[in-house]
Amino acid sequence: MPHAILVDLTECVGCGACTTACQQVHQFPEVENPTMDAQNFTTLRAIETEDGEVYARQMCQHCQDPACASACLVGALEKTRDGAVTWAANKCIGCRYCMVACPFDIPKYEWASNNPKVRKCTMCYMERQLTTDLKVDAEGYVLDRSGERYDIDGHNVKAEDRDMIIELTTNADGKRASACSVACPMNSTMFGDRAALIGEAQRRIKDNPDTYVQKIYGLKEVGGTSVFYLSSVPFEDLGFYTNVGTENLPDHTWRVLEKIPDIVVTAGVALGAVYWITNRREEVRKFEQDVKNQRSQKKA
Numbered sequence: 001m002p003h004a005i006l007v008d009l010t011e012c013v014g015c016g017a018c019t020t021a022c023q024q025v026h027q028f029p030e031v032e033n034p035t036m037d038a039q040n041f042t043t044l045r046a047i048e049t050e051d052g053e054v055y056a057r058q059m060c061q062h063c064q065d066p067a068c069a070s071a072c073l074v075g076a077l078e079k080t081r082d083g084a085v086t087w088a089a090n091k092c093i094g095c096r097y098c099m100v101a102c103p104f105d106i107p108k109y110e111w112a113s114n115n116p117k118v119r120k121c122t123m124c125y126m127e128r129q130l131t132t133d134l135k136v137d138a139e140g141y142v143l144d145r146s147g148e149r150y151d152i153d154g155h156n157v158k159a160e161d162r163d164m165i166i167e168l169t170t171n172a173d174g175k176r177a178s179a180c181s182v183a184c185p186m187n188s189t190m191f192g193d194r195a196a197l198i199g200e201a202q203r204r205i206k207d208n209p210d211t212y213v214q215k216i217y218g219l220k221e222v223g224g225t226s227v228f229y230l231s232s233v234p235f236e237d238l239g240f241y242t243n244v245g246t247e248n249l250p251d252h253t254w255r256v257l258e259k260i261p262d263i264v265v266t267a268g269v270a271l272g273a274v275y276w277i278t279n280r281r282e283e284v285r286k287f288e289q290d291v292k293n294q295r296s297q298k299k300a
């Protein structure tokens with residue numbers, strides 16, 4: 001059963017429980033009002049509107065046909081049958097092709113690491129598979145069904161952390177869910193069956209035509225995604241990427257890559273060198289700025 005996330009922004013009170021839960025489940029430092037980076041996979045922006053403040057959550061869209069995965073040379077990103085687009089730490093080489101390909105500007109680089117990779121939200125995929133019946137080895141690490149140490153994003157899970165991760169990813173009704181949805185006190189962020197959540201979003205819009213703009217963001221964007229938003233304010237006013245089209249992403253990816261051969265070719269050589277030979281973060285930073293400039297020019 002494919003899963004998805006529905007965020008009803010009309011219910012969001014901007015409490016930040018979702019951003020904190022995401023930091024906690026990954027054991028990242030807790031930061032208030034984070035910006036999207038390699039240790040913060042979801043953000044909240046407060047936006048003034050005529051009707052008061054609205055909070056815009058952002059996270060990976062978990063695209064149905066993800067451009068990040070099609071651009072990844074080593075298969076580190078994968079669309080699963082679960083709906084989540086997962087990331088494999090043991091495969092990622094930090095080349096950053098996924099960052100160029102993603103039309104939502106989601107994957108982020110680990111600037112502070114000596115072995116930098118690119119990180120993003122995984123819809124808590126591995127966290128949701130963790131269960132209490134898994135065995136633990138003599139050194140206190142949880143083992144998966146094949147007897148290997150249970151790995152979440154490149155970290156072996158210790159038995160002492162298992163209960164915390166399970167608690168953060170279990171709903172009040174005992175079902176497993178993303179940590180951000182479990183933490184949301186307003187049920188603004190909902191996790192569940194993709195088809196059921198689309199139905200719920202359609203019902204809300206139909207029953208409350210004066211409350212919502214007539215659009216489920218994420219339903220058609222880039223051929224469809226697994227993260228949907230409802231809003232009372234046009235999505236362009238919230239800074240959402242509304243010009244990404246409705247084509248599926250691999251097509252988009254290759255067209256984007258064709259249009260910027262200078263960047264891609266330079267990146268292929270330069271970033272390979274960055275990863276394999278030196279630690280020239282400033283050159284990588286410049287590359288990121290070049291890509292951002294390219295995107296701004298395209299938007300303008």
Ligand code: SF4
Nearest residue numbers: 060061063066068102
């Ligand atoms: S939003 Fe970007 S990072 Fe997330 S699945 Fe889609 S292409 Fe990949």
Ligand code: SF4
Nearest residue numbers: 022121123124178180
């Ligand atoms: S689904 Fe998990 S990884 Fe993604 S934003 Fe929510 S808590 Fe973070």
Ligand code: SF4
Nearest residue numbers: 012013015016018184
């Ligand atoms: S936890 Fe829910 S209500 Fe609080 S900021 Fe996140 S989405 Fe909004």
